[in-house]
Amino acid sequence: MLPDRSKRYAGVDGEIERLVLAANWQLALIALLVLTLLVVIFPRKTLVEKLYQQETLDELTLSYIQNLYRADEKNADVALLLARSQQDKMSTQQLDQILWRFATAGDLRQRTEARSILMNGYDRVLSQHPSAADKARWTTRIIELMQQAKEDELPEAMTRQFAARAFGLGQTSLGLVYFSRLNVGNPTVVLEKYGDLALGQGHYTEAADYFLQARNSALTREEASRLFQKGINTLMAASLFEPALEAARQYVGDLASDPATLRFLSETALAAGDAEVAADYVRKLVFH
Secondary structure, X not given: OOOHHHHOOOOOOOOOOOOOOOOHHHHHHHHHHXXXXXXXXXXXXXHHHHHHOOOOOOHHHHHHHHHHHHHOOOOHHHHHHHHHHHOOOOOHHHHHHHHHHHHOOOOHHHHHHHHHHHHHHHHHHHOOOOOHHHHHHHHHHHHHHHHHHOOOOOOXXXXXHHHHHHHHOOOHHHHHHHHOXXXXXXXXXXXXXXXXXXXXXXXXXXXXXXXXXXXHHOOOHHHHHHHHHHHHHHHHHOOOHHHHHHHHHHXXXXXXXXXHHHHHHHHHHHHOOOHHHHHHHHHHHHHO
């Protein structure tokens, strides 16, 4: 009653023939069906989107995200999810390595998220009193990040943050790009405030730049004249005579016919040791 295979004797009837459960193509087909079923039941994109809504990730979920990132480092959402959940544990260099490409590519949402995480990382390392080389490195990175973001529509909070950081780093022109997007009642007041802060820190060139930019946004001629003179006097106080005279020519604008401004400019030119320029201003004042 036993099947023929069970009646064979090893070593007498030769090697026992192995039963074939399934052909290779059948195994491949089964594997493909299982993978398809998993993708249908657990679509990766949907899962990542759901995880995106969570504030914290448990160890099992974090391990899953790490594996997803290793499998596809170009997946922006997976990289952002990993960096956001681990930003307090990762070094600034790790965050920069993971996210920099997504801060300058991908869709606007991904760029904005990457920039927010990176700025937090840069601020954290700068607050820890790094070496001069590291400070210069991460400060340069912040400026590059803000330069690349200036064409994008950013949330108001990030726009304010970038404006303040640009001004604080002496990037006046960049700060004005972001500042111009904010709905502020009187930008002149804010710019003069930044100028006073820079002056208090001994940054004369930056302070003068703020005062002269404020002069351009002044609402009255008297206010414009006051800020113009404040900017030029700031440069003169630092013995920056040539830059002061150049800034005077650049920013005088509609004040060129104002007698008080012309007297101020002639006196400034004399103090700077340029009698020829002083004489030009005196002639304009006399003919005026």
